[in-house]
Amino acid sequence: MREVVIEERQALGLSPTDPLDPYALADAHGIDIYGLGDLLAYGVSPEAFGHFTMGDSAAWSAALLPLGTARVIVENESHARVRRRSNIAHELGHFLLEHPFDNVILGEDHKRQFDAKQEKEATFMAGELLIPLAAAESMAFDGWDNARVAAAYGVSTQFAQMQMKGQRVRAERAARKYGFAFNP
Secondary structure: OHHHHHHHHHHOOOOOOOOOOHHHHHHHOOOEEEEHHHHHHHOOOHHHHHHHHHHOHHHOOEEEEEEOOEEEEEEOOOOOHHHHHHHHHHHHHHHHOOOOOOOOEEOOOOOEEOOHHHHHHHHHHHHHHHOOHHHHHHHHHOOOOHHHHHHHHOOOHHHHHHHHHHHHHHHHHHHHHHOOOOOO
């Protein structure tokens, strides 16, 4: 999966450590992105819009949808920009891995149920798209904190922590093994 991310980043002219704009990647693949508010003109009820943007905005973030042979992403624009970027990267992960649309079902409680393996893969892809391994390694060994990583890569501090944790462990072990200073 990491190889797919490397190819996509190269196609956008990015180095292994450059920040990636997920909206630009979607555009490069011809994937239009719409906010829920954009869908009001197409029949989304004001009640549904209000539920997902004000009533229970945490209930839904984004979705990759088939539209004939095309793909579109609908996002919840009530979320913070950093979350929206990770949502779009996650949905692009599904697209880049060519996940089928036949695995989304509704359970008896009318809540969506997803293929856990595909969700894990899309989450991995989002992480690699937004903070690739090469960047995480470099920042970990340079002692960047989560706030600095988040600001540099346009993600939340929680997302930065998710991507940096393993590389920080490696940097700390290397510091102990080879006796150099490490300031996490």
